[in-house]
Amino acid sequence: MSLMRLAYASEATFEAKPVEKGVEPHVARILMTSRRNNAKGKLVGGLYYGNNRFFQYLEGEEDEVRKTFDRILKDERHRNVVTLIEEPLEDRTFSNWSMKYVPLSRDVRRFLESQGLEAFEPASFTSDQCEDMIELVRNSSHDQKLVNHDDTRTVGDTPQAFSPGLKAGLIAAALCLLGALFFAGSML
Structure with a gap:
């Protein structure tokens, strides 16, 4: 079987609720389901939610990635899905994450600042920005802690x-x- 990787951006259709346990409740449900389904399909990847936008990266066997993406496209919790990357992959780059959630809002803010971006709008990412975002997700070191992008703490906190x-x-x-x-x- 051949490996592939896929990254996409989308807009949430739900109205964000107050954060519970570090993550928006709708996103928490998406994460739980994704982790369960992705583990079954031996998919790995990461998810970031901020500014009512999603950025998700998946890698694994091509059939499983495509099946999962088809399910994602039908999910009514988001709209305006834009495929950013869809290509073959020689080796996995995420080791053991069925779905990693990026908790590093400061790192994402630094990323946006370094790119001259005022808001998190991944559908407009360039190829290089997309790769940098994937790298940020991959290198996030906070295990499974969940922190919302819209966390109000400042960088010094x-x-x-x-x-x-x-x-x-x-x-x-x-x-x-x-x-x-x-x-x-x-x-x-």
Whole structure:
């Protein structure tokens, strides 16, 4: 069987809802379904959603990619689908992602700035911009964390490593440990 890769852009037909758990709820459902279906077809790739637009990249066996893209074309959650890349592929470039979601809104903002683009409109990407976006998706290192492109944090903001509850629990555990050490030391 031959491998192929395909990238497309489209516009969402749904009205974006407030972000839940780091991702727009419609997009979260798309991701869950895509991950399940793509794993069955041994497809890999990535998805980015921002400015009410999708950019998706797929690679795998040609029959599976085409079957998946046919299903995508019929999906009523988006319209104005534009194929950006559709070509043979010698080797897979994504290792183990059934559908990676790009959580790096700062990286996408930097990408847009470096390209002189004011908004995320992937249907108008040049070939080079499309390849750069695929590379951005491929190199995203945040595993399965989901963060919306329209995140309002600024570039200088950093996410917290621990939730407030976890911090409180760690502090309580540390105090208990210090108390036990102090008590044990006084017994000597």
